[in-house]
Amino acid sequence: xxxxxxxxxxxxxxxxxxxxxxxxxxxxxxxxxxxxxxxxxxxxxxxxxxxxxxxxxxxxxxxxxxxxxxxxxxxxxxxxxxxxxxxxxxxxxxxxxxxxxxxxxxxxxxxxxx
Amino acid sequence: xxxxxxxxxxxxxxxxxxxxxxxxxxxxxxxxxxxxxxxxxxxxxxxxxxxxxxxxxxxxxxxxxxxxxxxxxxxxxxxxxxxxxxxxxxxxxxxxxxxxxxxxxxxxxxx
Numbered sequence: 001x002x003x004x005x006x007x008x009x010x011x012x013x014x015x016x017x018x019x020x021x022x023x024x025x026x027x028x029x030x031x032x033x034x035x036x037x038x039x040x041x042x043x044x045x046x047x048x049x050x051x052x053x054x055x056x057x058x059x060x061x062x063x064x065x066x067x068x069x070x071x072x073x074x075x076x077x078x079x080x081x082x083x084x085x086x087x088x089x090x091x092x093x094x095x096x097x098x099x100x101x102x103x104x105x106x107x108x109x110x111x112x113x114x
Numbered sequence: 115x116x117x118x119x120x121x122x123x124x125x126x127x128x129x130x131x132x133x134x135x136x137x138x139x140x141x142x143x144x145x146x147x148x149x150x151x152x153x154x155x156x157x158x159x160x161x162x163x164x165x166x167x168x169x170x171x172x173x174x175x176x177x178x179x180x181x182x183x184x185x186x187x188x189x190x191x192x193x194x195x196x197x198x199x200x201x202x203x204x205x206x207x208x209x210x211x212x213x214x215x216x217x218x219x220x221x222x223x224x225x
Contacts, residue, residue, distance in 0.1 A: 042217040098211030105156035
């Protein structure tokens with residue numbers, strides 16, 4: 001079974017631009033969660049989608065948005081990029097999502113904002 | 115803000131020694147999970163312990179949970195250089211589908 005696939009793996013943007021990251025979950029998994037990881041703040045929860053509905057949302061500004069498609073693939077978008085958005089963005093999937101199961105993570109998309 | 119804290123923040127040991135990492139949390143939990151992250155990669159699930167369990171083993175891993183102290187420990191026995199990584203504990207609370215992580219412990223195993 002293929003794992004969680006995130007694209008692109010690396011990208012460089014400039015302040016003010018916008019970026020879209022993609023996540024393909026493990027086949028059969030219906031829940032996709034997104035996390036931002038930085039050295040200072042650690043792993044911060046962004047949002048979780050289940051069956052195309054946002055089920056949970058972290059404490060991030062509205063510049064961060066996401067969506068999930070009918071095939072469970074998910075995208076997250078960050079508009080008007082700031083230097084502080086530089087981070088490793090991790091996607092994780094699970095069959096039914098929280099609040100009990102384990103998460104399967106992708107390798108992440110490393111975003112650098114210049 | 116993070117609701118879990120691991121300690122120590124960094125641990126350096128010799129190959130063959132045991133590594134003990136601790137995690138504390140602030141609320142009641144459904145379960146507690148430990149993950150490993152190799153440098154710049156994704157997290158890999160190691161072990162899950164439910165709130166009604168006190169100890170669990172998986173290979174060289176032993177995890178304990180003390181809900182009265184709101185803490186957990188992860189023991190890696192006979193450590194190997196390949197165990198060098200960051201380790202995170204995470205937990206769910208109630209019906210919340212968010213898995214909350216601590217800031218992690220960096221483990222270095224010297225060959």
